[in-house]
Amino acid sequence: xxxxxxxxxxxxxxxxxxxxxxxxxxxxxxxxxxxxxxxxxxxxxxxxxxxxxxxxxxxxxxxxxxxxxxxxxxxxxxxxxxxxxxxxxxxxxxxxxxxxxxxxxxxxxxxxxxxxxxxxxxxxxxxxxxxxxxxxxxxxxxxxxxxxxxxxxxxxxxxxxxxxxxxxxxxxxxxxxxxxxxxxxxxxxxxxxxxxxxxxxxxxxxxxxxxxxxxxxxxxxxxxxxxxxxxxxxxxxxxxxxxxxxxxxxxxxxxxxxxxxxxxxxxxxxxxxxxxxxxxxxxxxxxxxxxxxxxxxxxxxxxxxxxxxxxxxxxxxxxxxxxxxxx
Amino acid sequence: xxxxxxxxxxxxxxxxxxxxxxxxxxxxxxxxxxxxxxxxxxxxxxxxxxxxxxxxxxxxxxxxxxxxxxxxxxxxxxxxxxxxxxxxxxxxxxxxxxxxxxxxxxxxxxxxxxxxxxxxxxxxxxxxxxxxxxxxxxxxxxxxxxxxxxxxxxxxxxxxxxxxxxxxxxxxxxxxxxxxxxxxxxxxxxxxxxxxxxxxxxxxxxxxxxxxxxxxxxxxxxxxxxxxxxxxxxxxxxxxxxxxxxxxxxxxxxxxxxxxxxxxxxxxxxxxxxxxxxxxxxxxxxxxxxxxxxxxxxxxxxxxxxxxxxxxxxxxxxxxxxxxxxxxxxxxxxxxxxxxxxxxxxxxxxxxxx
Numbered sequence: 001x002x003x004x005x006x007x008x009x010x011x012x013x014x015x016x017x018x019x020x021x022x023x024x025x026x027x028x029x030x031x032x033x034x035x036x037x038x039x040x041x042x043x044x045x046x047x048x049x050x051x052x053x054x055x056x057x058x059x060x061x062x063x064x065x066x067x068x069x070x071x072x073x074x075x076x077x078x079x080x081x082x083x084x085x086x087x088x089x090x091x092x093x094x095x096x097x098x099x100x101x102x103x104x105x106x107x108x109x110x111x112x113x114x115x116x117x118x119x120x121x122x123x124x125x126x127x128x129x130x131x132x133x134x135x136x137x138x139x140x141x142x143x144x145x146x147x148x149x150x151x152x153x154x155x156x157x158x159x160x161x162x163x164x165x166x167x168x169x170x171x172x173x174x175x176x177x178x179x180x181x182x183x184x185x186x187x188x189x190x191x192x193x194x195x196x197x198x199x200x201x202x203x204x205x206x207x208x209x210x211x212x213x214x215x216x217x218x219x220x221x222x223x224x225x226x227x228x229x230x231x232x233x234x235x236x237x238x239x240x241x242x243x244x245x246x247x248x249x250x251x252x253x254x255x256x257x258x259x260x261x262x263x264x265x266x267x268x269x270x271x272x273x274x275x276x277x278x279x280x281x282x283x284x285x286x287x288x289x290x291x292x293x294x295x296x297x298x299x300x301x302x303x304x305x306x307x308x309x310x311x312x313x314x315x316x317x318x319x320x321x322x323x324x325x326x327x
Numbered sequence: 328x329x330x331x332x333x334x335x336x337x338x339x340x341x342x343x344x345x346x347x348x349x350x351x352x353x354x355x356x357x358x359x360x361x362x363x364x365x366x367x368x369x370x371x372x373x374x375x376x377x378x379x380x381x382x383x384x385x386x387x388x389x390x391x392x393x394x395x396x397x398x399x400x401x402x403x404x405x406x407x408x409x410x411x412x413x414x415x416x417x418x419x420x421x422x423x424x425x426x427x428x429x430x431x432x433x434x435x436x437x438x439x440x441x442x443x444x445x446x447x448x449x450x451x452x453x454x455x456x457x458x459x460x461x462x463x464x465x466x467x468x469x470x471x472x473x474x475x476x477x478x479x480x481x482x483x484x485x486x487x488x489x490x491x492x493x494x495x496x497x498x499x500x501x502x503x504x505x506x507x508x509x510x511x512x513x514x515x516x517x518x519x520x521x522x523x524x525x526x527x528x529x530x531x532x533x534x535x536x537x538x539x540x541x542x543x544x545x546x547x548x549x550x551x552x553x554x555x556x557x558x559x560x561x562x563x564x565x566x567x568x569x570x571x572x573x574x575x576x577x578x579x580x581x582x583x584x585x586x587x588x589x590x591x592x593x594x595x596x597x598x599x600x601x602x603x604x605x606x607x608x609x610x611x612x613x614x615x616x617x618x619x620x621x622x623x624x625x626x627x628x629x630x631x632x633x634x635x636x637x638x639x640x641x642x643x644x645x646x647x648x649x650x651x652x653x654x655x656x657x658x659x660x661x662x663x664x665x666x667x668x669x670x671x672x673x674x675x676x677x678x679x680x681x
Contacts, residue, residue: 254359
């Protein structure tokens, strides 16, 4: 079956679509009431709210799909604020011609990823527009930040050690290879990192800053953090984890892993005395096995990279479009 | 990296850092080399005596304005759509770029791989698709497979506007100026045409020609060789990228190129019209050509010095527009547009000490 405009008209066809696909996979007592809104218990701690839209092309790729991505992106944004993700809303814009089987796979993948991240999908919406069988997802996420967690992009302090939770460029390389019809063994790193972040807090690490290294890559993210914090940062090229597959793709296409997008990597800044323990915690968490200390925060401005030949170079944020529709 | 490789790398880096012989003007022909010399940090090691110049090895940068103008013209024709690699879209023509044309209602789109254009052509038989076939010997085999696929799939609505160029002729012209002491030959091009393709140039002009790769190790090896031989004034050919580049190159690819394309005159920004330096569809395939011959008119925007950048006469910083009037966000010249353009690389990749 293909999705048609009638599936978004709000009538019988819409109800059937919701019942047969969305309600079958998203199990939540709140959602099952099918009310106009979700009524949620008052939490202890500050509420953190975020939203993100997902337009990735292709819809399914090695290591993930737009559904998994739409959960991970929003959940990881909450975690980077020090919040424990609790609830998600999910809004779908479907293009007519979309295969219902594909939609169901994506919805099932969202449900599975939400379970993994420990969040409930509590509200949703579906629209159908003209088009060529594509789809877009918006998710909003609500999390709760326990008292005492002070993480912010403006919190870098000179001396902080920078931990990267794994290899650079896997998601970018996967999407690009798919679009270029390149045979490749790359897999997207798309993953929920809630568990990793919670382990850092429960391990009493004095976390200053956490950022997910998404569009624009490490170069862009770190330049933004350095500017927000009024510090500089120095990276060590030899310490940067990059998989062989991504390295090979960069060699062919002239890409820089530093400006490639990721969907399951965190950059974590911790004071020097906590660094070794924080690295151990990240390495032992799911998706953290390739984590490494990649550099240090210093006084001053900008981001520099100590190259493998021993010289220094400036690291600049990504300019231009990079790769459109990567997430 | 094992200790032996590490000490070899250090020795090469030290050699380059401490070079104090006669000043050398060396050219990296390929845009990817320009980028990787910066990114690997190798360029920052070089003393003032080693002056690396960027050459005409960015296909978008050397394409003359009336090639862009012709694409723009096509984009406004009824039932016609121009498809190109993304890099080409922002390059200024004499009136506008392809993106400018699109904003004014022209039909322009981009592809990651030309095969995607063919899928689209199949789905939209009423539209004629003009494919901007730009590149050097490296890209020519891709266009061969596109031509073959168009014929095999019997697509009557696909045409190619070609601006394909071959490197040795351009390097010959640069050698003739006598201003360049040695060349870092383009590694990707050499994979196709073979290292021996550069030997006639080395012998004719008595200059060192070193084929190099793109990693820090390979760049150090190629530059150490190039600096050593240039400083001794020794001409010759050295292949420092032997794991990928064979002396005879990829003969299958060469044969495919020769089957589909024939040499013809081509206009290079900065160098003018060079005999036999272009590739054009042969007679058997001529029905796919969208009028590629004779696009020899190149007028740069007033004051733009891309032509001098592409011949190594100035480095990007010496252009009065560099990072002032001409920036990656508002480029005036093609060298600031393309990700392989020297001006853009100098600007985006940050501070370069030379």
